[in-house]
Amino acid sequence: MGVTGYSVNTTRIKSNSGFYLSRKVVVLNMVVMGALLLAVAVLGSSYARCSQTSSQPSEKSRTVTRAAPAFQVAGLQQQAEEEKKASKISILHAPGTRPSSTRPSWSWDHPSPSTAGPLDHSTPSTSAPLDHPSPSTAGPLDHSTPSTSAPLDHPSPSTAGPLDHPSPSTAGPLDHPSPSTAGPLDHPSPSTAGPLDHPTPSTAGPLDHPSPSTAGPLDHPSPSTAGPLDHPSPSTAGPLDHPSLSTAGPLDHSTPSTFEPQLQPSSEPWKHPRLPSDVVPLHYDLELWVHLQPNQVQQSSKVFCGQVNITVKCVSPTTRVLIHSVSLNYKGAKVLGPLPEGLGADREQGPVGQVAVNNLWKFPEMEYLVMELKETLKPGRHYVLQLNFSGFVNQTHRDGLFRNLYSDQGRLRALIASQLEPTFARRIFPCFDEPAMKATFSITIVHHPAYVALSNMPVLVMSERDAKGSKWTVTAFETTPLMSTYITAFVVCDYSYVNGTERGKEVRVWARKDAVAQGGVDFALSIAGPIFSRLEDLLNVSYPLSKTDLIGFPIFNTQAMENWGLITFDDFVLIQEEDDYPERKTIILSTVTHEIAHQWFGNLVTAKWWNDIWLNEGFASYFEYYISKDFDPQIFKFQNEFFYYYFMKDVFSDDHAKKHRTVSTEVKNYTATREINNLFDPYIYKKGSCVIRMMSNFLGENLFFRGLESYLKTFAFSNSDQDDLWNHMQMVLDNQTEVLLPASVKSIMEKWTHQSGFPIITLDVSTGMVNQKPFFHSHDKNQMTPSHNKTWTVPITWMKSGIVQPLVWLDNSSKIFPEMQLSDSEHDWLTLNLNTTGYYMVNYDQLGWKKISLLLEKEPKAIPVTDRIKLFDDAFRLSQHGYIEIETALDLTKYLAKEEEIAVWDTVLHNLLTPKIFANLNNHNIYPLFKKYLLKRLTPMWHIYSTKIRENNLQDDIMVIPTLRSVFETACWLGLEDCLQLSTEMFSKWMNHSETIKNSNLIKYEVMCYAIAMGSDEEWDFLLNAYENGEFKAYRDEIINSLSCSKYPWILYRYMEYALDSDLFASESSKIIESVSATEIGRLVAKEFLIDKWQAVMKKYGQDYLFILAGSIAESISTDSQVKELEQFFGNMLGEDDSITLRTGLQEIMKKNQQNSSKIAQIANWLKENMAD
């Protein structure tokens, strides 16, 4: 699933006061307010309930639905807009989001709770409505009325179809006769016929699909020998593997406690979170009927129906078939077979029998549909499960089959599409929804003639179908190769596309017609084909499908998804807009590369189970980096920096020895989709790509790619786990003599994928002794036990006095490398972890550090840029956690006047000017010291970039994108005259309409903030106006924060009044007082404002808002009297209990600030001593 490593870090947005003495650091607020918020959370539980209630239809949305037709379109368009916003909210807040969700926040409208409402009214609850299709909205799906679906939740004798005589042994579910219900196995009556009664030629009978034994794709490893059989058999699983009795069983509907104790666990496979291996799927003939109609996009987009014929192979005798199914309602179910044995089995060979279905019932807890059969299925024989079903199109979330409402060419439009990873296929059709249960798919989509249907494969045939007087188009697609359910894909839309051909295979990029007409997808098309070719050449494995479609959705909760042959994207990562950001091309390039790499890693070869999902995502991320560099000269030039910045830095800075997260996890029977979704985190994407890059580095690219070729070819159309990868790397290694490893690939690599954290490699340059210790946070060190003393087998790349040395291995906790000893000569120096290819931290003895800092002063470029960046990150983090003194890290900064790489500067500034520093600025008077020390060094760099900014010449430098802001911001914060001048200049050009500041995307916030700080009410009013007019919609947060940069108390006071009294700021108004109170001047003004208006503030934002403000105002407190003063101040507004909570929170902040103060004092002393250098 797609998250690109490339993203712009947005957590660094800060707002400054006019006097540059205080910054609002949102992150800090969040941390220090932890204790307060904990209490608020308890207090706020009732709020949580209220807010759920408040997600009822808003007044606005009700107005929309009542509006006259002429206004309805406008209303709907507004709704489409709001739907887009709501979707962005979930993008920004999605739990465990793939790192992706780190899309630049400035590119999106900001989360606004109030905009979520209107969209909620269609399906107040996401689950409930799905079980109760409303006849009035069903359209062509009239047959799936509630009355036909309900019985399936409560199996009854009359639903038993051919077997109307329940046997005593199946007692439970059959205890609720309801003669009036039709029964799932009844054949659809002519009057309710609907779409399923008209099978197209291609989907007609269950036996129409290509016979598995003759079809090409099935020449690949037989599913019956593959993954499905590897999972624990229910019959051998212990009772403890099953969910507790109280939650289990179809018998829940009656009296679970009476029945369940009588049942043996082995007889209840539905309670096991993995599918049994009795039957395995071979082929799906799937028809989906999407009812979307262009003239009634809302009403017609709510439901779909379908029919699936699943050819299965019986592996062991069984009278029960379990299959995944969620929120689907069933009209009928049959089991046909056994099919004739032998090659060429098809309908011509004679009629096929039928196995009566005794009972069909759902077990929602495990998302199963259970088919109880009258006869035992015979091992080795094939059967066809035939199911008619209907379901709901998701209106509010973008998973399963979902709808997008958007506007194109001036009209409101809708599309329907799918997102199935990890477990949403079962929401669209009943299926064996586990990644190792691969099968072939013949997909047919029935849709309105105004739309086009897309799926994984090229169109096989199109035809027409009549239903109730309407004409429908039937698009049947070619049969897929063997593949997992989660990468099947369905789209019905009225998009246009651009296309090209790569090595004889068609590549199309689909998007809104407007976007295509404006050339928005030309770039994506221009790179997609060549990326395929590059991967084919590198891996020596052909892309097996004959076409690829890439398609962008206006609203998508997933950044992108690699469905085989039909890759789906959020528009943001596929389409170039006219007023684009300079980095957009890189984002598109990265994302498209990531998804195309998945066509091999994930689609062709799939991880057996979700615990090894890093095999999909780690490789897709690795190739995202590896391939992107070949398509962008800037990335190529800075490839190591690019990798470090976008793939390693964040996950590395989060990782440590006690982290409960590893790249590969234990095989676990996840019971909830959420558990699987939580696996999609930076550890599989980014740490996964880091360990792959490290392996590629120590094997050498040639062996690495040959190993991958061997691995891919062996497991093509099948599944693998990480041992398979190690084995194939080992095989290529064993066939040569050039590269020798100290241990097997498996034993080396497993330590990196199975252990959390990483080692600190410490070199004593006097002795050449190198040792490794796991990296612990300072507060964890005391809890270290022998079991924490893990080790890794570490490939050490290194450079001595400018010459790259042969790689060495540290395969023990310590080892002496005589070649690493250094003399006293000033020409002798050494650095480890060249180009930061190793996933570890490096520490040196004092002499080693000293030699590096002297080298930097003399010849900084002797150390590669990436290694200079990593040097600072390592040194400051080592000092933060007590491994070295802060002075050692500070010594490295002395040379900075000679540093020309802005990325190195950015790293230093982020390590040096931390939130802790800002919280303590008042107490240690460190600001003037920083000002003097840093400005002297920063000014040369400033002049390089201020010139580029003035010449509008920034856009060609990939490393500037993430790093310029901190340099610009620091220069202004330190009061550099030219920086303040430049902000004012750019802002005033904007005011005079002679130039927008659009071209200054990278520093827009800084320009606005400092221009406001330097300006008067004229600038302030202009910016407010821009906000009001909707200019820079994507920058709303930045404008809100910039407006609080004013140094005039009266402006700030008035600003907070606006927030309280006007509707102008909508949901963003709550941020205003907080933003003002986080600035040096604003803090006093906010207190005054609160004295005057606290009742109105509380009425508008709720009582817990006062806690947030208290945290903001208390950011820098460090004495008991300050705590007391604030406690008294807020005591008037809060009740007694809340005051106690507040006091605890304030004391916590004070304590943290006090703890930091000694380190701040150390820094201040060092700055004083080194000021003259």
Ligand SMILES: [Zn+2]
């Ligand atoms: Zn992915």
